[in-house]
Amino acid sequence: MAPLRSGAQGLSPVTLLCCVTLAVWLCCGAHTEASVLNLKRFIGCAVREFTFLARKPGCGGLHVTTDACWGRCETWEKPVLDPPFIESHQRVCTYNETRLETVQLPNCSADVDPSYTYPVAIRCDCGVCLTSTTECITLV
Structure with a gap:
């Protein structure tokens, strides 16, 4: 055979x-x-897929997959002659362009709007931390 x-x-x-x-x-x-x-x-800032649990009082949770900013940006410090004697350049990976999307949360009480709106990253860049779009630590 x-x-x-x-x-x-x-x-x-x-x-x-x-x-x-x-x-x-x-x-x-x-x-x-x-x-x-x-x-x-990786040093830089990029758009990456991210999943989180969307929740609000009076509704059930819903796992949502979206695009978010992710990365590590270069930071540096240099000594200077005047107080506080350090010049800091601390850049963070932050949203540069976003769009909003809305989903309907499940099992909401009759008096609760089931709409949940969240940002979707379109473009991310290393830049100064802006409290309007990013959680920034300003004091340690």
Whole structure:
């Protein structure tokens, strides 16, 4: 009996399956591991997918996936002659452009509006921390 052959250059189905599995692992699996390593070293600001639990009193919660700003920005300090003797340049990853989206929360009481509005990041940049869009720590 002749061996079973696939159409891909005379490889057996088992060999072809092994080759495809290896190719997928090398392309996708290795890429995922490399991406995680790159994120640990990433300096900058980017839009990333983020999931949170949207809640408000009188309604049930709803898991929402949106785009948010994420990253680490370069900061530096330099000594100066006048008090406080340090000039700080502390930049944060912050929203530069957003749009608002609204979802309807489940199981709301009759007297509660089920609408929940949240921002979706369109563009993020490293910049000065603005309390209007970002939670900033100003005193330690």
